Amino acid sequence: MSKGYSLESVNELSGGDDEFITVLVQTFLEEIPPDLEGMGQAVQNNDPTTAYQFAHKMKPNLQLFGIDLLKEIKQVEAWSKSGMEKSEIESILSHIVATVNKAINDLKADFQ
Template sequence: MARPVPVINDAVVQALIDSLDAEFAVPLMDTFLEDSPRRVEEMQQAMRAMDAELLHRAAHTLQSNARTFGLEQLAEFCRSLETLARTGDLSQAQALIQRVEIAYRAATNALEEERHKHAAK
């Protein structure tokens, strides 16, 4: 049985804090939290326009950024969406976007908690 993918990988967050120190890592978290809603919106725009290239770019960008902060569930759904968009067949994309949106909410909540924990130090 496959192990469930965690919302956030605490070891990745700690490694980021250790390598950059909180004074630099917290602003990076802020940037992600401010910028990432645009990627999710781009995914919806791509579906409305049936634009596989835009969907691929938005999913790729959000996946990469999510991995930086150990947001594993979000990154995995984005990876799946990126792979799907690469094929050009968007027939299953809306269902994946809905999963991305759910994972995104959980991921941003988890990252906000980490941000507050490390900003207080």
Template structure:
């Protein structure tokens, strides 16, 4: 079994361990993250810097809230979207995508 990729401690703390709130946050993440990830992937494929920045910026707080390392990759993608030519966005997106796919599987299994 793979290591759990997410950490709900921030959500637990902000909700005073309210199981309904935690479930709502998880369900929202499961519902919205794949859509945003698809838009981000399309923007990267099309080298659409404005939308890469927009979607990386949009998902970054959720990644941090769920304790995912991918928030660091989102920062790189966000920076590239602002015009930073030196970043390897494909490598960063690949890591982010893989981590999110595993996290979504785990969250669906656990909730």
């Protein structure tokens, strides 16, 4: 089964420094779960401004770890400015949550 993440960009950024890679992974594991939860809560509470902020904040970390959700994150950002109902974004949010949780679980298994 394939990993939910890629270290290609992390390795480029770190220059192969294993300690730096570990710090990046730890930072990801500390910051992303609460951001993911916050984005989900914001969508459920129909708070598009907060959903946008969490989506926007998560984007660089997801890209750094090769988690291919840019299209979906942009959809959350667009939803937050569109005035559409939360039902319009819930399936996309579910996909984001499932994908990010897989990456989190894989990173925890590989680095802890």
